[in-house]
Amino acid sequence: MATTATISIASDIASGFGGINETMTLTQAGTLTDIDSTTGFQIRKLSAASAVDLVTIANELVEPEDSQAAKIYIRNIGYKGVIDKSSYVTIGVKAEPVGRLYGGDWMMMPLTNIDADDVTATPETDNTVVLEYVMFYEEA
């Protein structure tokens, strides 16, 4: 079965936009060999409007290979069943903000997995919010 990710985007913004439906099989860099390592599925509860490392690359038990084909999935699942579309968590790499995950939003992003390039999360407010995430990568 390997590891696969399928995205489906539908939109009525423009009548000519027919939607996007794509599946990728997560493979090791430059090969057709399946990716071999994962953090497993995790959740992280955040209750302060300050930046934290969601993933500290250097602390992974299985050391990731640098600059390969790693991917991370992250979703803002709110807290206790309440998904707040009006507040967000800013996801970043190292010190660079990538974007805001509002309640219910998800993302799939490639990663360098270089030790310095930790994945960061900064909630907008002190209100508790939970992120679910899983990272796939190659073992060094």
Added chain:
Amino acid sequence: MATTTAAVTLSSDLLSDNMSVSASTTCMKAGTTADGLDQIEYGYIDVVTGDQFDLLGADDDDGTPVAGVMASKANKVYIKNHSTDETYYVSIMIDAQDIGRLYGGDWMFIPWNATTDDKDIEITASGGTNKIEYALFHQGKTLVAS
């Protein structure tokens, strides 16, 4: 209200208990529950090797240092590498920070802050000319008078 939904299904057999995750979100304007993103840029380009290019610019078309009304909003970006050679890849960067690589067949879907004019989404091809599909869903940008 325009409606844009993005769904993902993720499955893996790396763990002994196979993992399957499904999620869907309706892409709303920043901080609202009643108004969806209503503008789109959608394209398909060849990216040649040798240079770094701005795939999506955070500055206005005339280069003025304003990120327009996209700034600090709920923009979403989809990028797929349609190259059929698995050794080809593009490196994705934001404001000179390496984010990661999309090899042939890979896709990504991220929110994009575009807080300032230097937060462009930059792309560099390796291996050969990469074929890239991209879409930006947003709530408007400042147009420049001709």
